[in-house]
Each structure stands twice: as C-alpha cells, then as structure tokens.
Amino acid sequence: MAGAHEGGEPGGGIGSRREARETALGILYAAERRGEDITGVLEAQPVPPPAYADDLVRGVADHAGELDEVINSYSEGWRTDRMPAIDRMLLRMAVFELLHRPDVPTEAILTEVVELAGDYSTERSGRFVNGVMSRLAEEYRPVLDET
Numbered sequence: 001m002a003g004a005h006e007g008g009e010p011g012g013g014i015g016s017r018r019e020a021r022e023t024a025l026g027i028l029y030a031a032e033r034r035g036e037d038i039t040g041v042l043e044a045q046p047v048p049p050p051a052y053a054d055d056l057v058r059g060v061a062d063h064a065g066e067l068d069e070v071i072n073s074y075s076e077g078w079r080t081d082r083m084p085a086i087d088r089m090l091l092r093m094a095v096f097e098l099l100h101r102p103d104v105p106t107e108a109i110l111t112e113v114v115e116l117a118g119d120y121s122t123e124r125s126g127r128f129v130n131g132v133m134s135r136l137a138e139e140y141r142p143v144l145d146e147t
Contacts, residue, residue: 017104018112020052021093025116027057028089037061059096060089067092070099074139075132086121087129094133098140106141110134 027049031041038061042054049057060067068080071091080088094113097104110133117125 016050017052017108018115020050021056021112021116023049023053024056024060024093025086025089025120027053028060028093029085032085032089038064055101056093056096059100060092063096063100064092066099067095070095070136071132074135075128078128084121084125087117087125090117090121090125090129091132094129095136098133098136106137110137 027042027045028038030036031038034041038057042049042057042061048054071088072079075083075091080091083091090113094109097109098106110130113133114126114130117129121129
C-alpha cells in the first residue's frame, strides 16, 4: 500500500509533499535521460504517483517553455540547457509551483527545492538553486508582511 498515505496534496503534510516532489523529480529525470515524452513516462508508471507528483510532472510538461524562459532570465550566466539535469528539473518544478500553485507556501517551495538539490545534485547546487529561486520569489511572490 505504498503511496496510500502520501496524498500528495499541499495540505497533506510536509512529508507527503516532499515525497511527491521526489517522485516527480524521478519521473522528469527519467524522461530526460531516455529522451522520451514526459507525460508518456508519467503514464507508464506501474504504480500511479501521488496526485501532487502527477500535478508537478504535468505542470512542468505543459509549461516547459515558459519555465525555461523564466529560469534563464534569473540564472545569471547559466542557461537551462547548460545546467546539470537534476538542477534543471528541480528549478522547473519549483518555478512551476511558484507561478502556478499559489496554494503552496513560498517558504516550503524554497526550502524543499534547496534540500532536494543538496540530496540529489552536486555540492554547489544547493547554493545555485537557492540563489535563482530567491530572486524569483522576490519578483513573483514578494513578502507582504514580516511574520
């Protein structure tokens, strides 16, 4: 019954959201490594992923051009086609959430994408991803009050 407790919805708890992001990252990375269509890889999963992972993967697939354009404009000196694949996938997921999932708290997006970069990518990736996402968050989700 793996996955039954994951729910994957933002209100389902931080653990479930984190697990959904890891699942989405795996699917996105697999699609890129195989050179296959993202939604095809998603739909070929033997066990359907949590709903939130499905949303992230489809969101990245549906908005890839927009996401890369935004990332490229904020990642000083680095274009998405030159980034390590994991960093590119993580940034695409986080930017999708930032732009298209206002129900997900900004701090949760930033914290979790940096943690995932630290866990799955290079030693410098956490700082790079944090820098790009912090600048994006300031622009797209400015802090309205100090809490």
